Amino acid sequence: MKEFGLFINGKWEAAEGGKTADTINPATEAPWAKVAVASRNDVKKAVAAAKKSFDSGVWRKKSKEERAKVLESIAAAIMERAEELAAAEARDGGGTIRKASFMDVPGTAGTFQEFARVLRASEEEQVFEETVPVPSKNIIRAEPIGVCAGIVPWNFPMIMASWKIAPAIAAGNSIVLKPASVTPVTALMIADICKSAGVPDGVVNVVSGPGAEVGEELATNADVGKIAFTGSTEVGRRIMQLASGTIKKVTLELGGKSPNIILDDADLDTAAMGALFGTFMHQGQICESGTRVLVPQKLYDTFIDKMIAGSKRITIGDTMDMMTTMGPLVSAAQLKTVGGYVDAGKSEGAECVLGGDRPANMKKGYYFNPTIFAGVNNKMRIAQEEIFGPVVAMIPYKTEEEAISIANDSMYGLGGAVWSKNKDRALGVARQIQTGTVWINDYHMISPRFPFGGYKQSGVGRELGPWGLAAYQEIKHIHVGESVPADQKIYFGALFN
Ligand code: NDP
Numbered sequence: 340m341k342e343f344g345l346f347i348n349g350k351w352e353a354a355e356g357g358k359t360a361d362t363i364n365p366a367t368e369a370p371w372a373k374v375a376v377a378s379r380n381d382v383k384k385a386v387a388a389a390k391k392s393f394d395s396g397v398w399r400k401k402s403k404e405e406r407a408k409v410l411e412s413i414a415a416a417i418m419e420r421a422e423e424l425a426a427a428e429a430r431d432g433g434g435t436i437r438k439a440s441f442m443d444v445p446g447t448a449g450t451f452q453e454f455a456r457v458l459r460a461s462e463e464e465q466v467f468e469e470t471v472p473v474p475s476k477n478i479i480r481a482e483p484i485g486v487c488a489g490i491v492p493w494n495f496p497m498i499m500a501s502w503k504i505a506p507a508i509a510a511g512n513s514i515v516l517k518p519a520s521v522t523p524v525t526a527l528m529i530a531d532i533c534k535s536a537g538v539p540d541g542v543v544n545v546v547s548g549p550g551a552e553v554g555e556e557l558a559t560n561a562d563v564g565k566i567a568f569t570g571s572t573e574v575g576r577r578i579m580q581l582a583s584g585t586i587k588k589v590t591l592e593l594g595g596k597s598p599n600i601i602l603d604d605a606d607l608d609t610a611a612m613g614a615l616f617g618t619f620m621h622q623g624q625i626c627e628s629g630t631r632v633l634v635p636q637k638l639y640d641t642f643i644d645k646m647i648a649g650s651k652r653i654t655i656g657d658t659m660d661m662m663t664t665m666g667p668l669v670s671a672a673q674l675k676t677v678g679g680y681v682d683a684g685k686s687e688g689a690e691c692v693l694g695g696d697r698p699a700n701m702k703k704g705y706y707f708n709p710t711i712f713a714g715v716n717n718k719m720r721i722a723q724e725e726i727f728g729p730v731v732a733m734i735p736y737k738t739e740e741e742a743i744s745i746a747n748d749s750m751y752g753l754g755g756a757v758w759s760k761n762k763d764r765a766l767g768v769a770r771q772i773q774t775g776t777v778w779i780n781d782y783h784m785i786s787p788r789f790p791f792g793g794y795k796q797s798g799v800g801r802e803l804g805p806w807g808l809a810a811y812q813e814i815k816h817i818h819v820g821e822s823v824p825a826d827q828k829i830y831f832g833a834l835f836n
Contacts, residue, residue: 711733
């Protein structure tokens with residue numbers, strides 16, 4: 340079995356008291372790695388190492404170009420270890436090796452690569468000559484915040500780690516990252532890769548351990564200046580409260596219940612496959628999944644038939660087989676949650692027209708069949724609450740206005756899509772959807788080049804691109820006034836005769 344410690348100050352460390360936990364492969368239900376479990380004291384040690392490295396200037400004082408080159412080396416090192424990282428990601432989280440190889444590894448490397456580009460293109464210092472309120476030179480500097488904390492979930496452990504580490508270090512910060520307890524391995528591997536690619540000791544630290552202890556220490560520690568969290572809205576609320584004690588900068592990327600609107604002029608065959616891709620990719624465990632599919636009443640039955648037919652092309656099986664396209668849910672707890680929502684959908688009167696149960700041929704693993712609910716109205720729990728499983732709610736609508744109103748009738752506002760052959764018409768709808776991302780004739784097309792985040796209770800702030808870099812910077816204004824006698828400082832006249 341593979342073993343991992345805590346990654347603190349550039350070294351592998353045992354946790355206080357030698358505490359460890361096994362991480363379970365969701366496809367086999369068997370332990371596959373042993374990982375150190377941090378205590379509050381271990382977190383304090385990691386924060387102290389991060390602070391020391393930040394205060395020393397060993398990283399933040401490097402030029403933009405030097406930092407960008409290290410980020411590019413990290414991206415290259417990730418691709419060199421692609422096979423090993425993909426296998427670890429699939430074993431830890433239950434995603435397929437196909438997804439890990441084609442999405443997670445290149446996506447993680449791509450995030451570091453893109454932040455190297457964003458950093459080079461950014462202005463660390465801008466100068467403005469002004470005459471108002473007095474003649475002066477004004478320097479606007481984008482500076483790192485200090486010690487940043489990242490808390491990430493289990494659905495995309497490696498990409499999510501890169502979304503926190505890459506912008507934090509691009510901006511010159513140090514970071515302490517906490518992975519989800521069920522999927523800690525690849526974040527630890529990325530920390531080791533960062534060191535080997537030239538990141539100085541103490542700049543990137545990764546500590547695995549329980550949210551209530553490790554996460555809460557990070558959210559309250561006075562030496563942490565910023566906290567970036569991805570996960571449930573419930574825990575996001577708690578982090579916002581805890582972070583208020585020391586007025587930390589906060590970025591939250593939370594849950595979603597995203598609308599996927601099929602307009603009556605859409606290419607129905609493509610849209611049906613898109614609706615399946617939008618909800619069943621990675622077993623539906625994606626925050627921006629299009630879990631509410633809104634279909635014109637007159638096309639409703641036809642469209643559902645197309646989705647049922649399309650779902651036959653999904654292959655459930657061994658996660659390490661390249662032909663498998665759907666793996667298990669991450670944990671027994673998540674399996675129970677998803678099963679509970681299926682029961683809730685049925686008891687509220689929705690009709691389960693596909694799935695709703697576990698695949699009979701999978702004797703081990705937390706597998707769940709792709710599940711389609713018809714006859715859903717937007718007030719039902721399966722249309723309002725984040726399920727985080729392969730469950731889609733099909734909602735009929737009569738007019739475009741009604742579709743927009745249903746789409747926006749949610750406490751969430753993360754993602755969504757509009758399908759139409761008429762791009763201008765689709766754009767008109769997209770502009771009225773209250774979410775951070777809307778795709779037209781596509782789904783899940785997230786790029787590190789463009790901002791990602793949520794309206795309403797889906798979050799605070801934006802990650803990725805220049806917007807994501809700015810979230811890890813403080814802005815300073817330095818006013819350089821004229822060195823002239825006091826009687827020429829006209830504003831002094833407000834106080835002195
Ligand atoms: P959580 O929000 O509980 O977990 C996300 C991260 O937060 C994990 O690293 C977790 O640590 C940590 N955490 C938990 N409690 C605290 C706390 N009090 N203070 C600080 N950090 C904490 O998600 P769950 O794993 O419980 O999943 C529950 C639901 O959340 C899912 O069904 C889904 O609806 C939603 N979710 C949304 C995600 C998204 O991307 N928007 C991602 C994952 C889940 P630990 O692992 O140790 O508990």
